Amino acid sequence: MHLRTATRPDLPAILALLADEHEVTDPATVVVDAAYERAFASIEADPRNEMLVLVDDSGLTVGCAQLTYIPGLGQGGRERALVEAVRVRPDRRGEGLGAELMLLAVERARVRGCGLMQLTSNKRRDAAHRFYERLGFARSHEGFKLALRED
Structure with missing residues (x-):
């Protein structure tokens, strides 16, 4: 397994991971519209954001996570890392990939000098909560x- 910063060709695979938490979505069926293009370009251009992909030895994207580095005056002035959009392909769960993805993301934040890593998880995702614990x-x-738009 290899964790790396995502590039534009990874976008369909990332969107496929985010599309359905329980079923595998074929990246070839994902529509990458202008909003996704803009969002990815913004992440890619921002030095405080990283979209990461976990890729297996065959080149298949099996996981993703977004890290956002937040400056602050707490933690002795160190940044904190916010991790979001953590996903592992449903057909590859149970192989330890989620733990590997998270541990590599934690190490990335640690090397950057972050004082802590934080995340939120939907209250209904009990298995995810046990995983993070x-x-x-x-x-x-x-x-x-607070929802600012209803889509």
Whole structure:
């Protein structure tokens, strides 16, 4: 397995991973519209954002995660890493790929000098919560969201 920064040709595979949490989506069926193109270009151009892909030895994208580095005055002025859009192909779960993806992402943030890594997870995703706790993440805050648009 290899973790690397995503490039534009990875976009259909990433969107396929994000499309359905329970079923494999063929990247060839994913429509990459202008909004996705703009979003990916913004991530790619921003030094505080990384879209990462986990690729197996055959070249198949088996996982992804987005890291956003947030400057702040807490943590002794160190950045914090926010990890989002963590996905592993449904047909490859149970192989330890999610743990490998997260541990590599944690190491990336550590090397950058981040003071902590944080994430949010939907309250209904009990298995994901157990997964993150096994990796050492602690439930420390209650999160809130406000939808600014209804799509």
